[in-house]
Amino acid sequence: MYPNLTGLGIHDPKQIERYSLRQEAHKDVLKIYFHKQKGELFAKSVKFKYPRQVKNVRVDSSSGDYKEVTEINRNLTLVIDELNRLTKHEVVTDVDVKQKILSDLRHLEKVVSSKIAEIEADLEKLK
Structure with missing residues (x-):
């Protein structure tokens, strides 16, 4: 049901409480927080880093100048879609x-x- 999350090693996606996503240099950092279990002081979390995809985009068609831009990794977008379904982000x-x-x-x-x-x-x- 959640193939991308199980691919990350998350065997029980229903335990996911929330997630955060931030950008660090040329990487996107995804942090997934799980529901706090009985007896735990803090809820467990896992962190994944995804390199941003680099693309050259034409800035000016007349001069042929290109600009390097980065965008979110396709695999990360699939994971985020599954997380949104789970957490109703x-x-x-x-x-x-x-x-x-x-x-x-x-x-x-x-x-x-x-x-x-x-x-x-x-x-x-x-x-």
Whole structure:
């Protein structure tokens, strides 16, 4: 039913909660978040990087000048279509973006605090 997601190694697509997509240099980074399982502090996630496709597009027909442009990888568009069907992805507004950034910031604070506590506990074991 979701051949592109299973091709990525995701055996139970119904566990997907949401995803994010961003561009880094000449790559698109897809991060898939799963529903938090009982007893887990943080929900699991996986990250995939797709190289952007480079194309030369004619800028001016009279001079024959070309410009190099990049576009999303075709395989990634197929994966995103499946993710949209699973998550019923909605159009994001500026307010949603602000809330997401704040939510991501709070999540990062928790992750960093947890990691610091883990490292401090390891240090205590060495005493």
